[in-house]
Amino acid sequence: MRTLWMALIAGMLIAVPRSGLVEPVVEFHRSPGMAAAGFPLSEAVRVGDTLYLSGQLGTTGRELAPGGIGPETRQTMLNIGRILEQHGLGFSDLVRCIIFLADIDEWPAFNEVYREFFDESFPARSAVGGVELVRGARVEVDCIAAWRPRH
DSSP states (O other): OOOEEEEEETTEEEEEETTSOOBOOEEEEOOHHHHHHTOSSOSEEEETTEEEEOOBOSEETTEEOSSSHHHHHHHHHHHHHHHHHHTTOOGGGEEEEEEEESOGGGHHHHHHHHGGGOSSOOOEEEEEESOOOGGGOSEEEEEEEEOOOOO
16 A cells, blocks of 8 residues: 655645655535435535536426426536536536436437537537436436636
């Protein structure tokens, strides 16, 4: 096992192995609402310059947005945007998304709403259809974002 020493650099605690390579610190981010709900998950986990978001549903509180795939997709994306914003990020910082759809035939309706949240810089993406989602949801979106230099 490598020996590590800890250093405080620019207000962030990082582990520095004696070899000189920097190992990123893992930070778990759990909102008070998520903690109060008792769900065993973090809304986001930061590893270095990468933020991993837990899958998001189209919920407001504990209820799904009414009206089917369109409203659920919009609320899902708003929920993702809220988490990104809490970390100083936006939709343009997403690099990967995985889409889970209860019914793959709703793919076009999903895409119609999804595309509203991006300029032409779409993240890499995969989709899976025909899955049973928690709370009877029509859609769940799981994303990865990255901090990058701003010009």
